[in-house]
Amino acid sequence: MAKSGPYLSLTETCRRMGVSRKALRLYEAQGLIKPERTGADWRVYGPEEIVRLHQILALKRFGFPLAQIAEILHGKVVDLSGFLEFHQTVVEAELKQVQRAAALLAAAKQKLIRQGHLSTDDLIFLTRETVMTDKRSESVGEIYEAIAAKHLSEADWATLKGNGYAGIGQPDADWPRLHAGAARLMEANDPTSIEAMDLAKRWMTKVFEATGGDPALTRKVRDVAREAHDHPVFQEASSSSNAQMDFIQKAYGAAIEAGFMPKP
Numbered sequence: 001m002a003k004s005g006p007y008l009s010l011t012e013t014c015r016r017m018g019v020s021r022k023a024l025r026l027y028e029a030q031g032l033i034k035p036e037r038t039g040a041d042w043r044v045y046g047p048e049e050i051v052r053l054h055q056i057l058a059l060k061r062f063g064f065p066l067a068q069i070a071e072i073l074h075g076k077v078v079d080l081s082g083f084l085e086f087h088q089t090v091v092e093a094e095l096k097q098v099q100r101a102a103a104l105l106a107a108a109k110q111k112l113i114r115q116g117h118l119s120t121d122d123l124i125f126l127t128r129e130t131v132m133t134d135k136r137s138e139s140v141g142e143i144y145e146a147i148a149a150k151h152l153s154e155a156d157w158a159t160l161k162g163n164g165y166a167g168i169g170q171p172d173a174d175w176p177r178l179h180a181g182a183a184r185l186m187e188a189n190d191p192t193s194i195e196a197m198d199l200a201k202r203w204m205t206k207v208f209e210a211t212g213g214d215p216a217l218t219r220k221v222r223d224v225a226r227e228a229h230d231h232p233v234f235q236e237a238s239s240s241s242n243a244q245m246d247f248i249q250k251a252y253g254a255a256i257e258a259g260f261m262p263k264p
Contacts, residue, residue, distance in 0.1 A: 007036070007044040017053055018171040030066050032056055032073065065141020087205035093237045101130040113218060140237045147227045151220045159217060165210040178203050191250035197260050203260065 024043075027033045035043040045053070052073070059069045072190070076113050100122055108126050112118055152160075178199065185196045211217040222245070229242045230233045255261045 007046045008050070009045045009175070010035075010045070013045045013050070015054070017057070019053070026066070027053075027056060029068060032070055034064065058077045060142075066145055068141065073153075089237055089239075104129055113193070141233060143231055143234055144228055147231070148197070148224050150227075156217055156220060159212060159214070160210050160221075163210050163212055174206060176239050179244060181242040182240075185251075186244065186247050191247055192254040193251075194252040196247075197255035197258060199256050200248050201261050204247050204252050 006017065010021060010024060013015075013019070014024065024033070024035075028043075030033065033045075033049050033056070035045050035049055038044055058070060058071055060066075064072065104126060107116060108122065109123070132201065158174060181199050182203070184192075184200060185193070190196060191200075207218060211221055223238070226242050227246065229238065229240065229245070235241070251262065256263055
C-alpha cells in the first residue's frame, strides 16, 4: 500500500512529539495507536498516527487518564461531571503543594538576607520540599494505571468492568462519603463500634460488588490501592489512605466476629 505522507521512525517520533519510547509503547499496548511495521519489523508512524498522538497528548494535558482517553477517542460517552470533579480535587491538591513550595522559597530568601547564607540542612530541606512539586506533571490516572498493570490481568479488568467498575477516570460518588466516614471514626479509634462495623460492611460491600466476591481479585484490588496510596502524588489527590484501609480491615474483622458479615 502506498504511503500518503511522511512516516517517522520511533526515535524521530519521540524527538518531534516530545514523548518517550515507553509512552509510545504504552499507548500502543492500550490500543490508542497502531504504528505500521517495516520489512525489518521496525515501527513507523504515519500521518494518521501523528494526528492521533496530538489528540492523546492534548487530552493528557487536560488530565484525562489513558482509559478515559481511549473511550473518548472511540466515541464513547463519558461521565464528564464525575471526571471534572475528580480533576478539580487533583488540581486543588497540586495548587496547595505549589503554594507551600512558594512559601518555603520566600522564607529561604528572607533567611538568606538576614544571615547571608543557608546551611546544608536548609538547602537539602528546600530542595526536597520544592522539587517534589515537579511531580504535579505526573497524571494521577497514569500512576494508577501503571500500578494496576502490575497486579491486574486483562481477565481481572474484564471482571471489574463487567461488575460496573468504571476505573479511576469515572469515580464513584459513594467512595468520598465512605472515606469521610472512615476519617471521622478513626478519631475515636474504635474499630469495634457499631458505627465502624456498619461502615466496614458498606465499604466491603462496594469492593465485593466490583470483584464479584472473588477473594483473589479482592486481594489484588487491595494491593493496587495500597501501592497507589504510597505514591506522593496519589496521596495528595486521594481522600483515602492506607491508614483508613487498616482501620476498615479491623472493623471488617470485628463485623465478621459479631455476625454482621459472613466469613469470606
